[in-house]
Amino acid sequence: MKRRTLLALGGTAAAAVGAAILLTPDRAAPPPPSASDLAFPNLAPRLANAATIEVKRHDGTLLVRRAGEAWVLPAKADYPVRPERVRELLVGLTELRLTEPRTANPEMLDRLGLEDPTRPAATSSLLRVLDAQGAAIAELVVGRRRVRVQGNVPESVYVRRPSENQAWLAEGRLPLDADPNLWIDRDLANIPRDRVRGVNIHRQNEPPLILRRGADTDAPLAVVEPTETPALDEISLDEVARGFEFLTFLDVRKATEIPGERLGEGRFELTDNLRITVTAHKDGETLWATLAAEGDEEADRLNARWRGWAYQLGQWKEKAFVPRLEDLRKQEASAPAPAAPGADAPATVTPTETPDPPAAAAPQ
Template sequence: MRARSVGTLVVLGVLAVLGGWYFGTPLTPGEQTTVARGKLMFPNLAPKLGDVARIEITHQGQQTVIEKRPDGGWGVASMHNYPVQEAKLRGMLTGLTELRLAEPRTSDPAAFSRLGVDDPNGTSSSADLLRLVDASDKPVAALIVGHRRVRSQADVPEEVYVRRPGENQSWLAEGSLPVDADASLWLDRNVMNISHDRIASVVVGDQALTFARQDGKFALTLPADHPKLEDYKVDDVARGLELLTFQEVKADADAPGSDAGHSVFTTDDGLAVKVTVLHAGRDVWARFAASSASDKTKAEADRMNGRLAGWSYEIGSWKEKSLVPSMADLKVEEPAKPSSPGSVTPSSSAPGASAVGAGNAGSGNAGSGTASPGTPDAGGK
């Protein structure tokens, strides 16, 4: 063999040995034949997804379980199977079926934490164990998901470090695999979205306030004799069920609070939504129940009740004024009364002003509490 060829082989051999510094030692021949590069990590997973009954995500020993509901949807087990975000779940499962192995990485357990593929039960681990199991508790797929690889170039696929449970070989895989171990991040926080222009009437309490359409405009119709109202506040009542989301959800039996008011929103096509508001300290909770006065909206009402029945939602406190408004919430705020010309405040008093105030005590000016011009109103925001 020529000296040049021998030299080339020596150089290549040295590079191969030195290459082991990058996230671990080289692969053994047996490990190399386990999975071919560029192949799907789970080539037969897609047709098996229909058999999956439970999804488990373990992080630092804590487990989030997503289970199939009787209605065919998916819910978070620790939240009484409250529905998850279907698009998010679909994205994770699709990402798992499309995951391709790009490059083998370390097979040294001491280096797993650098890739985030160490034991997901460790108290300081950043790894997530994703498991799919069927109704008989038989595993369908399992994967330890580690750090995402940051790519600065545009138009390049996402990459993530992964490892199969029970195997020492780790991989850099091509694809997006969004795994969240926080149960609250899976909840579908949309309660309902009924457009304001669809609302025909709102009755608050036992007809304490009644809103309806008048000349194409949403207005307070009862009581007929009422103070001047802010138009935008009345319009907010019509928008009470529009893009409504929650901050926290609990089963009715576990929800805190006491009844603080109710209302009924009715659409122009016969759908009625009853709202019950509850107070728990400073927190505002709400329950919803739908009914229908026409066949046109019966299916919609049934669908809403199937989702909302049995649940209490913590909503933003500002929503209370649009769901169960009072007259005080709606009326135009009167401008602050100007201070009387002869009033004096301590901040603007000259030396001796206190004596003057004392001398005027008989006139009724002292202690009047009237603010000087420019002084913020104590009740202002």
């Protein structure tokens, strides 16, 4: 075959290969997020030894500790935390993936919220998971979350290792909260008002106060002792019946450490063989109470949550759980205050007089 023919065939083959390369879809795209490196490879089995979760910020440190099979908050008298919060955080650590390297300049880290967490006014957080001996199982400086407007896009957050300046954009969810109230379930009960059939109130230095509901299910609570009462406020009586509706607490302590002076107790009788005793204490302007239930399985479930704890409740709950008769009195509308002696009397407005029109001249 002649040289010219070989060159022509070679050129045609090269052109065909080039066209194939141009027309073939690019398969060298970046790897999907699932192929990115895990921030903590093989972390799951090591988390079986986790004993403490520590979230350190410039203004304080949150500790969550394991106590047997549960996790508790030392800052809240070792009150149990919500198990799903711990589970979500630890699972988030095992699934966190480093997707994109970002700056390694320490002077730029604050733009990603990854500055030194101990620096005043820093926005970063240092997350550490420790074993029983205090050794770190996993630790990470967590910065700002990246907001993405597309649907079905995984959450992402900026992170770095405490010993490194290299910042990363990581894919995954890390529900990191330094507020202890966000780790605990503050709901105590939600019992509808119509289940309360009667209340016996024994308050310190006050005569007994007994309220009962009539035979009709919709009948309001009424005071039956004392037998003679002033006019009572229906809304205040209804607040007693609503005492356990959406009941939450503000703070918690061990029941043996309840502060303040004892106010008394309210014994509530409810439907379905349930009885609840609220023992109230007053510490300055704050109201503390212990709760105890009697009855069947419902009482057992409530006691499993309440037993051993004293709860700080909203101040307004004092008039719902241990009211005095005076607290239920109907407030009369106040009369207008009399004018002060010597005060000027309001000016009297008199109609303006219009002069009579001049008399018409008599015709000549």
